[in-house]
Amino acid sequence: MTIPAHRIAFGEHLRDLRQDRGWSSQEAFAHHVGIDRTYISGLERGRRNPTLDVIVKLAQSLDVKPAELLATIE
Amino acid sequence: MTIPAHRIAFGEHLRDLRQDRGWSSQEAFAHHVGIDRTYISGLERGRRNPTLDVIVKLAQSLDVKPAELLATIE
Secondary structure, three states: OOOOHHHHHHHHHHHHHHHHOOOOOHHHHHHHHOOOHHHHHHHHOOOOOOEHHHHHHHHHHHOOOHHHHOOOOO | OOOOHHHHHHHHHHHHHHHHOOOOOHHHHHHHHOOOHHHHHHHHOOOOOOEHHHHHHHHHHHOOOHHHHOOOOO
């Protein structure tokens, strides 16, 4: 599967924000958000295609605005 | 169904951007984007939950950055 560039950008930015906010493990962050660790892993690798509802939930969990999560997508 | 506030904000902003960009009808815009008119209508009323792939496609069709589409969500 070819992963679209916007998914790669989203995933890398999500990982950066997670680590910047002190969630060094995907497991701990996933528990904080209330979604499965494998889903977080899939998002960070660009393999999952999150819905708006999920993007908003992730943003709230990271204490950023939802638009910030998409800031690196051209 | 109670529609989440972030979906309402997204839908209203999408409608504003569509009209500002000169797409007065949902039908013409839907054809431009390549998705169904009823889906555009559902998005603008907050009844649909678009994926990241769809958000990026809408943004490209409106000639804005994807983050701009989420700019009004708190």
